[in-house]
Amino acid sequence: MALATRTGGHMCRVHPGEFACRALVVDLADEWVLHCEATAVRDPRRSASAVRSFAAFADTWLAGHRIAPETVRLAGTDVDLTEVVFAWEHELRGAHPPPSKRGYELASSLLALIGQRAQREGDVPAKLTARAAAPPLFGKPPEGPPLDEFTQAERLALRDAARADIRALERRLEAGRDALARGCDPVVGGWASEVNLVWAVHAGVLDTAVLRAHLPTSPRHWPAQLRQIAGKSVRRAPQELLAGLGAMLFPREVDLQPFRVLLLLAMDECTPEELHDLRLADVEFTDRGVRLRQTKHRAARTRRRLHTSPAGPDGPEVFQGEGRWDVPGLMRRLVAVTEPVRRTYPATAEWLWVAVEPDGIGCARVAGRRAGFVLSGRRFTDWISRPRDGEDRGLDVSFPHDVRRLRKTAKITKAVVLGGAVADLAGDDHHVEVFRRHYAHGTTAHVLAGRAVTGAQQKVFASLTRPVFADDAAVEELTDPQVASALGLTAGTAKEMREGQLDMGLVNCRDPYDSPHAPADGRVCHVAPAMCMLCRNAVVFPEHLPRLVLLADHIEQMRNRLTPPQWQAVWGRQAATLAQLFDECASWMPEARHEARGGRAWLDLPLGMRTEYDQ
Known part of the structure; x- marks a missing residue:
């Protein structure tokens, strides 16, 4: 029996039957499910990986010490699991040397699960309880140098590319809706028609096995339209064709990256996590804008932000949201392009960031899911590196391609516009020290600070020299005491200067x-x-x-x-x-x-x- 949990739109499973110490895995998996549900973690896969990694190591360790693995449990006293945990941590340190954080994260997750069981049931041996209360065997690797913001040229390049991609996505989906209206069941209309395959994708009856059964084995014998959709791949032609057909009706994860870019550049008070965690219920459109309910899990705080849009020069006050690149306009367009996913796949109905991707290996079909932006081909760096129309390479943007740099760019832009003290720039979004440590170090801020200091010094030096x-x-009234004092002269010096004795x-x-x-x-x-x-x-x-x-x-x-x-x-x-x-x-x-x-x-x-x- 597999233990599973769904948190933040992610479904994750642990199969105790895959390990020899299945009783131990059941105990840990139970704690993992309770931990994920109690803390509402965004991604339960980290804790699940810790359980699987420790279970696999325990199987080997117990077998080497001639201990029956099926008898080992968290609450058992026959086997000292503390030694197993120490040995596992040593192996993690060798498998994930610094600067990798993977070993530290796995060890912390497992110790947290054991500590939770000790507090909840009180049946964990005292030595193992003490070990769970202590930190991991090795410390967390130090953070690297702080991320810098994007340059002004990079910001403009990202903005222009994102706008172009959103326009292309809207045109593609509009063409897909037109194809869907003209298509019919391929059983009746034929499998060689592009519009009929689009209809089959929308109806959920098309997968790679069906494509292989009804299309020629060699893609060279497919109709030209289908070969164009599948691209140049021959071995994976059915998978690529299925993905291309799905992309005509639904956005892919990488298609949503331009919305992330523009929204993070426009909302300096919103973190990437807050933006990604938005549900459809957190987005409320008003007459002239949109109100967002942002939840910051690290700070355990929920905020509501109203983003307004100015009315047109002679238009109504009610904002229609078409063609706008501000926050309300982008949100309306994002909801519009993702609505077909929520309508076709009800399991995604509550989330804002949803997309459709091929699901499965042997017999793949398209499926709607919550966008994670972490898998290869769907990340921020993949969007930046993707060749644009008429070019063989992607955008010329400095590394690292980290989405957090977008927010830093927006923060520094705000600092440049507002100026003032650090307390004013931090606002209600950060403590002053947090802003100073994570944002005030930006290159632009340093350049502006340097210019300000240099300007002040030049004024002082100029006044002195x-x-x-x-x-x-x-000159006529130079002997007047007030005039002489204004020029920094004494009465005697002024008289001598008037007579030309100090020339x-x-x-x-x-x-x-x-x-x-x-x-x-x-x-x-x-x-x-x-x-x-x-x-x-x-x-x-x-x-x-x-x-x-x-x-x-x-x-x-x-x-x-x-x-x-x-x-x-x-x-x-x-x-x-x-x-x-x-x-x-x-x-x-x-x-x-x-x-x-x-x-x-x-x-x-x-x-x-x-x-x-x-x-």
């Missing part, structure tokens, strides 16, 4: 004896005027602007004499400071340039400065 400009009004040949200097570019030894600045444009002591009057125009021309001439790295190192910062100063003094610049070009101003650079900087 830029010259101060005093316009005509300020350094290029600009004024508020303190020639306290240069930031020279040692603080009380001596007069020896780098003026070479570094005046990078000095916080510099004060520019309107009368100095013609000289600065000539300096800017001189710096531009140096581009032809110096290599680019050398010019940037010697003159680059000064050229940037001059450009910024000229922008701020735009109203004075026409007259200043006229004086400079007319020969009424001159640039007197020391010989040492020309020798040092211009060669």
